[in-house]
Amino acid sequence: MTTTTNWFLTAGTLRSAFVEKDREPAAADSRLAPTFWACRDEIEIDSELKEFVRDLHDDELPNDWRYEMIVRIVDQIIETSEHNENPEWSDQPWAIAESLASIYTAELAAWFAENASRCHYHDQLNDECSIAAEASLSDRMQIAQHQCIESMVQRVLFKLGLI
Secondary structure, eight states, X not given: OOOXXXXXXXXHHHHXXXXXXXXXXXXXXXXXXXXXXXXXXXXXXXXXXHHHHHHHTTTOOOOXXXXXXXXXXXXXXXXXXXXXXXXXGGGHHHHHHHHHSOOOHHHHHHHHHHXXXXXXXXXXXXXXXXXXXXXXXXXXXXXXXXXXXXXXXXHHHHHTTOO
16 A cells, blocks of 8 residues: 655645755866756656646756755745745745845846746736836846746745645
8 A cells, every 4th residue: 555645735745855965076167056846756747746846847848946946935934934924925036035035137038048938937927017218137037046946936836825
């Protein structure tokens, strides 16, 4: 008899589904961090958690940035829960995204370079609210990354039943 874990019971149970792993030395690219985040090996390929993680990748192939961001988002949710007795979760997607979006132009450019489809976050937001023409390229990149992270936070909070 196989027991299944409800990974979405709390932010803590969701966080426990992820583990930091060491990269294989032979396959290590000098541009990549020596460690990366992944789902635990015992999580079934077709599990609800795997499907949720795929959804959070927004049609991107599995990549280090997304897995790390999922872990950082869940860590922020846990921290918010610990410091606020009854947080207003509907306000948290923006606040968490604000704390996690990079402010460094080189990091933002690398984020876009990693996957060209990420430009759609900027384009979508620009269509919806016409980003000011005066905004710098760095500001535009940060707004796009913020939009991406905020969307991920909303889905995580919804899956955890917090919003």
